[in-house]
Amino acid sequence: MSAERSKVTLVVDGVEVTADDGAMLVDAAKEGDVEIPVFCYEPKLGGPVGACRMCLVEIEGIPKLQTACSTPVRDGMVVYTRTDRVIESQSAVVEFLLVNHPLDCPVCDKGGECPLQDIAMGWGPGRSRMTEPKRHFRKPMPLSPLVRIDRERCILCYRCVRFSQDVAEDEQLQLLERGASSHVGTFDDHPYIAPFHGNIIELCPVGALTAEAYRFRARPWDIEDSGSVCTLCPSQCNVMFTVRDEHVQRVLARDNDDVDAGWLCDKGRFGFQMITSEERIVEPRVGGSRAGWEAALDAVAERLRSAGERTAAIVGGQTSNEEGYLIQRLLRGALGSANITSVDELEAGLARRLAAPELGAAVPDLDAAESILVVGTDPLNSIPILDLRIRRAIRQGRARLVVASERPTALDGGAEETARYAPGDAAGFLAALAAELGNRRQAGAGTPGRAADEVPGDGSDWAEGARRIAGELRPGKTVIVYGERLGRGPGGDSALASLLECARALDLATAGAGVIGVPEGANGRGLREVGCLPGAGPGFAEAPAGRGLDRIKQGLLDGELDAVVLVHADPIRNLPDGPGWAEALRRARTVIAVSAFDDASTETADIVFPAESYAEKEGTVTHPDGRLQRLRPAVPHPGNVHPIWQVLAELGARLGHETGIGSVPEAVATIAAEVPFYAGITPEEIGGRGVRWQERPAASAVAELAAVPPEQRTSRTNLDRDDSGTLTADRLRLGTYPALWADEITDRNVALRFLAPAQTVELAPSDGERLGLASGDEVEVRSNGTGVRARVALNERMRPGAVFLIEATAAENANALPAELNVEVIKP
Amino acid sequence: MPETRVLFRDIDAPGLATIQGYRDRGGYGALKRALHELEPDELLSSLEDSGLRGRGGAGFSMGKKGSFLPRGEMEKYLCCNADESEPGAFKDRELMQKNPHQLIEGCAIASLAVGATYAFVFIRGEYWEIADILDRAVGEAYDAGYLGADILDTGVRVELIVHRGAGAYICGEETALLDALEGKRGNPRLKPPFPAIQGLYGGPTLINNVETLSNVPHIVNNGADWFKGFGSEQSTGTKVVSVSGCVQRPGNYEIELGIPSREIIYGLAGGPPKGRRVKAWFPGGSSAPVLTEADLDLPYTFEDLAKAGSMLGSGSIIVADDTISIPELALRTARFYHHESCGKCTPCREGTNWTTKMLDRVVRGEATPMDLEIIAGVQEKIIGHCLCVLGDSMAMPVGSMVAKFRDEFEATIEAAREAGHGALDHSPLDRPLTTGAQAA
């Protein structure tokens, strides 16, 4: 994207080195195999601070020693890193750093992988003249239930504090006091609990911040590193599993600037305990009893054979491309059923158009965008690592952010404008936005535009919000991050069609601009692209229409479907109308579940196959921006768990549909042959960093994706607004949202359970006042005779008239309410 | 030798601190002249021609510093450094207390010169009553139209805000001052970027000391040549020197640079009490390496003091006579910098802390001559390695004391050894340095 930076030549310790112009000396020196020691320097945290003074070097022509971390290279620069003066400064800084360090390496978790240890060995004086008492703190204190702090070991490099201030921007972790009394702490000793706080452990160059879960678990020589991708959410961060004795002990970031910029959220970092959970399903079960694989496969094959085209399958977001491909092939090829979908189903035509390669933005495009529109999603909840990415883009002053959503988002504070539409009104708002943007485009072209408030239909305040939002968006320089949830419900197709219109009006089909859709499931995009979509086969190929989620449920209830296969999917908990799903699964003649844990849906299953965890899986996934990434097994399968791709291939064979797939690379090759825009892709090409299919030559072969004619312009007036009702004292419009910590991952990891939110109903303060409710009140949210108990939280940024509940909580799940827009909030 | 009063002219005249009293003596005439008769570039070159060097310690040409600010339409700032906290310095306090309008006028003119719309006077929080005086004077200046959105109906905007610090010596370091003014902890910043390019709120910023800015109206009124008529070729103008410690008439004296130091210490400040002799003196605040009685005839200039291995700094002389224990003086000096170190960079944070602990042992009689080697060695390891000058500010005077008064340090150690550790009970530092968050 950006032009190649010009190169400069300098001399470091007598070696000629070529480096990028503007690179910091410390990085440039590496080109000449010269290591300059650092502690505080960490480019991920922003600009250099020059605090630790470890990297002092001598530069010809400059009398004072300079910090290599903050000195940009210049052509012809002559640098010395091992002169007597420099060596003296290095040994001085090490000696100073150890003045108050306890030197407790034998009992320190960092021992063996500690920069302080390494640098003290490599650059230190080897002895200390310090005989004074060192400073003491109570230790090791829990900073949060997940992180412990040993302030005596701290060398005050500021990295953790800078992370909290300048990256996560939660500003909870601070340096307190001054001078030699400085220490890292929080307000009034409150815990530091924030969604990304685990990153400070990895940033710490000493053993001051340690993971509760990793303390005293392993030494570096006991462990192996295994690189893979986290599939616990659509961020798909690149991770490094620390494995000891075939168990995952730790998850570290495997920096990939194209994906995660080197950060992990706490779910990705600490959510590995479930891999070794005792509660895992580790062998097949038929009719509730343990069974061997042969028996289980026979049982399933027999039932599916009899169900035939009356079978449906629902694929969850943790499913890999290979698994997704094979399950759709099982249905379409072996059973003649088109009823295959994922939790991220979209109307096939829209899915196709949204996947157009020139319309897709890459994650790094956020860094250079002039404006960013976040619409219909809260990245913090749905794709956390993009929350950090967007914050960085704003902080660096390049991007102006606007947020349009039904519920307040974590990014609102950094937004130039926010528009808040009512739950279920996304389609109306986006239609108004598309009209406004279209008008501006026309006006720009010299044609007087129609004002947005002339949009037919009840625009309410959409036009006003649309005007404010549109005013901030720069044509050709905008990245839109949208929630694929916008496609849900009666107005969903219309909402996404309007989004496409917005993209067109903004000229987003250009380099550096575009859209990124945020799916619900980690591999939502990949699953659609390999054919887990009713009405479109692999590569969005034309395919017979099948049933989507709602019609699968209806089919099971009506008896029109006999069997349903759930792969990594728990519709009762995670989909709207959980009770409806429960009833549907109870009525189904056959329920087959592939799951790692027992849940409400597996309870209804006749046959259960144990699922692999993401650390055991081999295969590929596709990032929301189109980057194919490789999953590599880090640990062996526990118990009698088999690879799911193998199970699905075997099932196909038993049903007479031989796929010829005998390995994951063969599965990848088969997908590459069937999905035109993945053509020729191999695991080797994907490698450790992944590859965006839009940036491969094969992408051009599918330009017709974009050329698929849009369906007739979506009418804005036919939106189903009948049930919007009128606001009365006790009728409110309900919206639900996925909260970061409300899911089975939180529940399955003991260490994370404290984060699971109790059900909370959010209201605007004016509604709270009208209903006599205060924050903290216990209430019941009722709809059509069903109720969910929740605690009230008044939120000034909520839109009056709207209430929000959390989806997929372990108890009092909002999905337990019928799919109704209007609710009452009642004080028992 | 008498004083030469320019800034201190009529310093105790009744009413000088009021706008009327100031105007009665020609006050705000320079601002009018700067507004109506001079272009910003003329102002800057006149300041540069005058040779006015910064009075805060570094001694850099004020006009030149101002010329580093980029021209053009962007928000620029002026910061007046009134965080006077260097031990021995108290000249800015008296200037602000007794002639606040002289400073306000200087700030306004300097703002015009560099095109700043916001000027801040960062005054240390301890100077509360002085800040009250300044605030009152600023209010008067606003009412009279010398400050505000449209000063003297010329359409020029200069806002002046008196910002009170909250007690941290490091905020006198110009980049720490900026961080403090931005509402952060007052940590020094890495340079470059220099404040002239990227300072307050990321905008170009001129930072000058109170005394420097107080000179500005006089230069505008009387011209650069007039100013150069005072002082020496390299050190033009007058200088307010704060003299304190073991002298009979401590206080601020406005002198021409170049007079012998002895004239200041003895002639103006009266020297040590009868029967005592000067043992050591800091010529430029406590961060200057100490000089001895033998150095008293040095001309008091930036250059001569530098040649003698010390510095003029902010022009604050502290005199220690022969009743003063140099090891204890070293401890007081080190303790100050230990207390005031911001903690951001390693050599300063740990070096001041370590040095203080060692000197404390010397004073308590728990040290050995080998510790002196370490004390001297640690100072060398601090110098030139820190982010800002604070670490050096301890290392240089402490190093100089150990070097020049080695015999006294050794004698102190030996005497304490013979006395059997008698001083253990009442040292102020006999407990580890702790903070609230540390173990009770």
Next chain:
Amino acid sequence: MRPTDELTAAERRELIASMRPEDAEGVPALGELDVPAALREQIETAMARYPQLRSAAIPALWAVQRHYGWCTPQGVREAAAVMGVTPAYLEAVATFYDLIATSPIGRHRILVCHNISCWMNGADELLGAFCDAAGADRDDADQHGASSADGEFFVKGFECLGACDIAPMASIDQRYYGPLEAADAVAAIEALRDGEEPLSDKALALRPAAGGPDPSATERAPDAEGHDA
């Protein structure tokens, strides 16, 4: 030397069990706090003065300290809510500066300079005299400051206050007095107890320039008035 104070396993477990996500201190919601109107107004006025609102951090902390006597956690939280920052941010600022108290202190604040010039002129004795008169612990006073048992006084040995000309000196309730003797300490404490202005004859404000109010100095400066329009 004091041994490291290790947390016991039981203490640790109890501490961890007590930590809940909602205990993390983000930016407090203004609506959830009952911020005293006067305090809020002072902070908002400060915020409006500066081009960027965070510059009001120190003025806000001064306001909290004036309102509550010291920067109480509740006061800091209130200021944070008004400013839209985290309380941790303000605590980091507050603990950096010597004049902001983050634990309770006595009503009258007496800062006795114990830096070089004052020390050479008897600051240690003066500090002792203030401690004795006020009933504050001498050693604590020299370290972090000490309050009297009755909560009336806070005495602290302070680094250079910038008034070496009146050494030894003290700042009493933000006004400077000096040079002082031990007897002045007793008188000052008595006056404060009686609600009177202390040591009015020793106030810095009264002190003429050292060279005398009527200078014998040469006057080479031409009249500024010459240029006055």
